[in-house]
Amino acid sequence: MQFLKHRPLKVFLVFLIAFISTLSLANARDLQGAGASFPADVYYAWVANYRKIEHKNVNYQSIGSGGGIRQVKAHVIDFGASDEALSSANLAKANLYQFPTVIGAIVVAYNLEGIKDGELKLSNEIVSDIFLKKITKWDDPRILALNPSLKLPDAKIFVVHRSDGSGTTYNFSRWLGDISKEWKDVVGVGKSLPWPTGVGAKGNEGVSQILKQTKNTIGYVELSYKVALNLSAARLQDGNLKDYVYPDAKSIALAASGAIFTPDNDFQTSLIAIKKDGAYPITSSTFILLPKHSKRSPKVKEFFKFSFEHSAALTSDMGFLVIPKSVQDKVMDYLKF
Incomplete structure (x- = not known):
């Protein structure tokens, strides 16, 4: 009888704990990104720094560019990552923005x-x-x-x-x-x-x-x-x-x-086999794909803006170059939210 007397309270507490846990999990996965393994170590470092300073969570999974493209087009994730720049026609069809982050x-x-x-x-x-x-x-x-x-x-x-x-x-x-x-x-x-x-x-x-x-x-x-x-x-x-x-x-x-990044063509450029003495021949930029009409996209923009400004120093030890400040400014203006 004593157990039955307190059972409603116990059931309520169980549901309350489950509800709080669900909220915590949702918050921990506030932003979901996936795609290229090429820049994965950079993004992991940026995520850790963002969490440390801003106390906000981003989850990035290294699944390959193909998987990132498929999942962002299917609205499974908040942003995709691809080492291949998509054409402007492809981006328009999928209602996506595209911008570069680092060069490696x-x-x-x-x-x-x-x-x-x-x-x-x-x-x-x-x-x-x-x-x-x-x-x-x-x-x-x-x-x-x-x-x-x-x-x-x-x-x-x-x-x-x-x-x-x-x-x-x-x-x-x-x-x-x-x-x-x-x-x-x-x-x-x-x-x-x-x-x-x-x-x-x-x-x-x-x-x-x-x-x-x-x-x-x-x-x-x-x-x-x-x-x-x-x-x-x-x-x-x-x-x-x-x-x-x-x-x-x-x-x-x-x-x-030798890179020329412009929003006019959604930042498509190639550095492969560039004709310059002493330049490494397999150099490439990598890109983020971002839905134009998602309510979460402004938060993704906020994350990358923070990373450009506060996490760039973490990148050089990994063999990457962050896109120049002039290109960063173009990216922020290009993202219309």
Whole structure:
């Protein structure tokens, strides 16, 4: 009887706790973003800084550019992230804004015993032929001729590529298409590809882990993953074919200096294989896709405005450059809310 007497109060308290928990969860997930793994480490750092200073929550999931595009178009998330800039026609059809956030690089990473980071040089032809399965051994005469001082192994080249729809793949294959007519004609350019060789892994995270753990591998990953796991990256030919350049702050900045961002074309631009001496050839900007008519979009704008102004310093250590202040101002004016 005593239990029955207090049962209504207990039931009320259970429902009250559940209601408060639901509110807390909703607040913790106030903003939901998903997409590209290329800038994921940057966005994680920005989210943490926003939470620390503003006490507001944003959740970002690294699911690949293809997933981010699909989910923002389906209104599953508040903002999507893509390394491939969508066309103005595509954006208009989906009622989306698009703006750049950071500029980074894709590296050709390798795991070769006794060969240090930056020691290996690979020409455009060699890289494309490795991924076309025309060069299959590390001691191929063309690789040896370009790297006479290195002790390359008599071993099969193990190629690693992305298995998911990926903006990193889009930009890497766009570079391969620019430097190799055969690649463009046979394989093409896209977020998902019919790879002639290799094994697939999900996300920059998955590719990086295989490269780290498996000898005689080669693959492509965003620079911050190379830095985080201490992977080795090859020197590649610049856009003018004058020198072999290493992916560092200087070579990426040289490429980024050629970027022209304008709201007139929804900030579409390409830095791939830019024709500039010493510029790293696989440099790319990454983009946010934002619904025009969502009540949550002004909060997304607020988050990125804060991040541009207060979190930019967190970005450089990851190998990224934040878009210039002049472009940030254009972005804020372009977002009409």
